[in-house]
Every structure is written in C-alpha cells, then in structure tokens.
Amino acid sequence: MKFKSLGLAALLLAVWLVLYVFLLSAVDGLVYGVLHLEPGTRLTSALHFFLYEAPKVLLLLTIVVFGVGIVRSYFSPEKTRKILENKPILLGNILASMLGIVTPFCSCSAVPLFIGFVEAGIPLGVTFSFLIAAPTINEIAVVLLFGLFGWKVTFLYVSMGLAVAILAGFVINKLKVERYVEDWVFTIRSQPPEMQEEQFRLDDRVGFGFTQVREIVSRVWLYVLLGIAVGAAIHGYVPENFMASFMGKSAWWAVPASVLIGVPLYSNAAGIIPIVHALLEKGASLGTTLAFMMSVIGLSLPETIILRKVLKLPLIFIFVGVVATGILLVGYFFNAIM
Amino acid sequence: MTIKVLGPGCTNCKSLEKRTQEAVAILGVHATVEKVEDIMHIAAYGILRTPGLVIDEKVVSSGRVPTVEEIKELILGQTARASS
Numbered sequence: 001m002k003f004k005s006l007g008l009a010a011l012l013l014a015v016w017l018v019l020y021v022f023l024l025s026a027v028d029g030l031v032y033g034v035l036h037l038e039p040g041t042r043l044t045s046a047l048h049f050f051l052y053e054a055p056k057v058l059l060l061l062t063i064v065v066f067g068v069g070i071v072r073s074y075f076s077p078e079k080t081r082k083i084l085e086n087k088p089i090l091l092g093n094i095l096a097s098m099l100g101i102v103t104p105f106c107s108c109s110a111v112p113l114f115i116g117f118v119e120a121g122i123p124l125g126v127t128f129s130f131l132i133a134a135p136t137i138n139e140i141a142v143v144l145l146f147g148l149f150g151w152k153v154t155f156l157y158v159s160m161g162l163a164v165a166i167l168a169g170f171v172i173n174k175l176k177v178e179r180y181v182e183d184w185v186f187t188i189r190s191q192p193p194e195m196q197e198e199q200f201r202l203d204d205r206v207g208f209g210f211t212q213v214r215e216i217v218s219r220v221w222l223y224v225l226l227g228i229a230v231g232a233a234i235h236g237y238v239p240e241n242f243m244a245s246f247m248g249k250s251a252w253w254a255v256p257a258s259v260l261i262g263v264p265l266y267s268n269a270a271g272i273i274p275i276v277h278a279l280l281e282k283g284a285s286l287g288t289t290l291a292f293m294m295s296v297i298g299l300s301l302p303e304t305i306i307l308r309k310v311l312k313l314p315l316i317f318i319f320v321g322v323v324a325t326g327i328l329l330v331g332y333f334f335n336a337i338m
Numbered sequence: 339m340t341i342k343v344l345g346p347g348c349t350n351c352k353s354l355e356k357r358t359q360e361a362v363a364i365l366g367v368h369a370t371v372e373k374v375e376d377i378m379h380i381a382a383y384g385i386l387r388t389p390g391l392v393i394d395e396k397v398v399s400s401g402r403v404p405t406v407e408e409i410k411e412l413i414l415g416q417t418a419r420a421s422s
Binding site for chain 2: 076077078081104105106108109111112113115116119184188219306309
C-alpha cells in the first residue's frame with residue numbers, strides 16, 4: 001500500500017487519455033448518428049458546441065488541477081516569504097508575481113498573508129504584486145484559455161497578467177503608500193509559529209493532487225457548465241460579427257467600458273471564459289476581450305472588501321485604480337498589435 | 339485543553355471545525371473547540387494561510403485541512419508534550 005496514490009494516478013491517467021482522444025468522434029456520433037440532427041442548423045451548432053466543449057473542458061480542468069496540485073505541494077507562502085525577504089524593489093516585484101502563480105493561495109487568506117509579508121519587511125508594492133498575480137493567473141483560467149483558444153492566447157494572457165502585476169506593484173512602491181495601511185497591522189507583532197517543514201513523499205504529493213481535484217472541480221463544475229451553455233447559445237444564435245460594433249477594435253471606448261463593467265462583476269475564471277470565447281468568435285477584439293476577462297477575474301469585490309480590514313480607503317482606491325489602469329493599457333496594446 | 343480553529347468562515351474552515359470536533363469525540367478527551375473568526379485575532383497567531391489549528395495556544399497546522407486521523411495524532415502529541 002506504499003504507493004497507493006501513484007498507482008491510482010497511473011490507472012486514471014490511462015482512462016483520461018482514452019476519453020480525451022475519442023471524445024470528438026463520440027459527440028459526432030451522438031449528434032449526427034443517434035439524434036439524426038441536420039448539420040449546419042443553429043440548434044445543431046449550439047448543441048454540438050455544448051456536448052463537445054463541456055466534457056472537454058472538464059477533462060482538461062481535472063488533469064491540470066491535478067498537475068498543479070502536485071506542483072503546488074513544493075511551494076508554500078512561508079517559503080515564498082523567505083525568498084522575497086531583502087530583495088530589491090523591481091526584482092522583488094518580478095519574483096512576487098511569478099511566485100504568485102505557483103504558491104497555493106485563496107483570497108480568504110489575503111489578510112493573514114498581507115500581515116505576514118509586511119511584518120517580514122517585504123515592501124508593500126512587492127506584496128501587492130503577489131496579491132494581483134495570485135488570483136489573476138490561476139490554473140482554471142489557464143486551462144479554459146488553452147482548451148478554448150489554444151496556447152497563443154493563453155501565453156498572451158499569462159504574460160499580460162504578469163506584466164500588470166509587476167508594474168502595478170512597482171508603481172505602488174513608488175507612491176509611498178505605507179501611511180494608508182491600518183495602524184494595527186504594524187503593532188500586532190505576531191508570533192511566527194515554530195512549525196517544522198513537513199516532509200512529503202512523492203505519493204503524498206500525488207495525494208494532494210487528488211484532493212485538489214476533488215475540492216476545485218466540485219466547486220466550479222456548475223459554473224463551467226453554465227458558462228459553456230451561455231457560450232453555446234451565443235455560438236449558435238448570435239449573428240457573425242454582431243459584437244464587432246461594441247467590442248471591436250474601431251470602438252475606442254470599448255476597452256475602458258469593458259474594464260468598468262468587469263471590475264464590479266465577479267466570477268471565477270470557470271464561468272467567464274466560455275462566454276468570452278463566444279464574444280471573441282462573434283467579432284469582439286482580443287485586447288478588449290482580454291481586458292474584460294482580466295478585470296473580472298483579477299479585481300474582485302469580495303477580495304477588496306477583505307483587504308479593507310488592513311488597508312485604509314485611499315489605498316483601496318489606489319490599488320484598484322493602478323491595476324485597472326494597467327489592464328486598460330494592456331487592452332489597448334493588444335488591440336494595436338493584433 | 340483548548341483547541342481553536344482559525345478561519346474567517348470559508349468552506350475549508352468549516353470542515354476543519356467539524357473534523358476537529360469529530361476527533362475530540364472519538365478520543366473522548368476533555369477539550370473545548372472554539373472557532374476564531376476575527377481576522378486580527380487570527381493574524382496574531384502568525385499564520386499565512388487559513389484554516390489554522392491551535393492546540394493550547396500552539397499552532398499545529400495551517401493552510402490545509404488535516405484528516406480526522408491526523409487531528410487525533412496532533413491532539414495526542416500535544417497531550418503527551420503537556421504531561422511530560
């Protein structure tokens with residue numbers, strides 16, 4: 001029983017591969033063969049989209065969450081804090097943004113993490129780089145982007161997210177905003193708990209992968225299905241180029257409007273990306289769409305409310321303002337080059 | 339013995355509280371299980387990730403939800419340390 005998780009993982013991986021490889025032919029068989037639907041009609045197109053994309057995205061989600069679960073078991077906020085201590089500003093921002101991607105993080109821990117970083121003497125801007133990158137670039141976003149758009153858009157989104165996190169953190173450093181942090185943060189003097197690093201075997205780490213899959217997939221599957229259903233409806237019923245006039249390149253106000261709508265909207269990546277996919281397909285431009293998506297995922301109302309416990313109101317506005325400006329610039333940039 | 343579950347109320351925090359109560363019931367030890375939801379109070383323990391588990395003011399786990407079996411061992415470990 002020593003390598004229980006490893007054995008199970010190998011078996012499930014084989015099953016996964018078979019499902020993934022035969023999915024398209026199975027859906028084709030079902031839609032055209034069993035249901036005898038006529039190819040090319042709106043209903044067929046919407047139904048086929050849903051029946052193919054939904055299992056495909058769920059399959060991809062499972063495997064990536066599993067892989068990321070294993071990778072994350074090598075990282076912890078404690079190790080990340082150690083790496084970020086005594087680093088010069090810009091290097092600190094870069095490292096914090098990259099570590100934000102791989103360090104396990106949930107926005108419910110944003111406050112303890114913020115305090116722990118501040119107490120260790122890590123500059124505020126560096127801490128913000130971490131807090132921006134961690135939710136924006138997450139495995140769910142990456143899977144959905146890859147599954148629906150391919151690796152190019154995924155790469156663009158990830159590098160754009162990194163750029164925003166690094167620059168926003170860098171700017172916040174320059175603004176000298178320490179006085180807008182709630183005073184109790186500096187006086188709390190917490191006791192760092194004396195826990196030794198736990199030792200894990202590979203089998204334990206594979207076990208973490210399974211736990212992650214159970215937790216994350218059970219939390220987001222419904223959003224994925226809903227998102228894909230809306231996406232399927234847009235795919236089948238909205239006319240080609242319908243979105244071009246609102247969200248196309250020629251509409252200069254489209255990027256700021258997308259960010260303004262996106263910031264208060266809150267959804268996890270799972271729900272928003274299938275919708276974004278359909279928008280893009282109907283003529284919305286890439287920069288505008290990515291800006292919309294990033295402001296929905298990266299800046300969320302619940303997280304800002306949580307952070308209000310440690311940040312005074314002006315700093316909340318500075319934080320949201322700087323990040324939103326970053327997203328805006330990137331949106332225009334992509335519209336200009338694509 | 340006082341056991342504290344640190345967490346602002348996310349799903350993980352709730353399942354940690356449930357498992358802790360289960361572990362206490364199985365062991366039959368005399369312990370109070372307390373939920374700490376105040377974020378300032380949580381931060382004072384110096385953990386970077388919720389949920390946290392504190393036994394007799396010592397942080398024994400943070401950032402994950404240990405199994406009932408693990409929690410039992412953590413409780414027994416602390417009792418052994420206290421009596422020695």
